[in-house]
Amino acid sequence: xxxxxxxxxxxxxxxxxxxxxxxxxxxxxxxxxxxxxxxxxxxxxxxxxxxxxxxxxx
Ligand SMILES: [Zn+2]
Ligand SMILES: [Zn+2]
Numbered sequence: 374x375x376x377x378x379x380x381x382x383x384x385x386x387x388x389x390x391x392x393x394x395x396x397x398x399x400x401x402x403x404x405x406x407x408x409x410x411x412x413x414x415x416x417x418x419x420x421x422x423x424x425x426x427x428x429x430x431x
Contacts, residue, residue, distance in 0.1 A: 378393055380423045381423065382423050382424065382425040382426055383422065383423065383425055384422070384423055385413060385418040385421045385422050385423075386421045386422075386423060387409050387410075387413055387418070387421045388410070388413050388418065388421075391407065391409065391410055398410075
């Protein structure tokens with residue numbers, strides 16, 4: 374069973390999901406690159422970054 378973790382604030386949804394869910398890359402053909410991962414490799418995460426919540430409960 375894959376352990377799916379919720380994406381923590383400040384992390385990129387795409388990168389986090391692909392890093393922790395190997396099934397996503399297992400669906401690719403051998404030698405096929407994962408286009409979302411390629412797009413994000415240059416640090417270009419765009420709107421995929423999870424916004425940080427206000428930590429008012431501290
Ligand atoms: Zn990313
Ligand atoms: Zn990927």
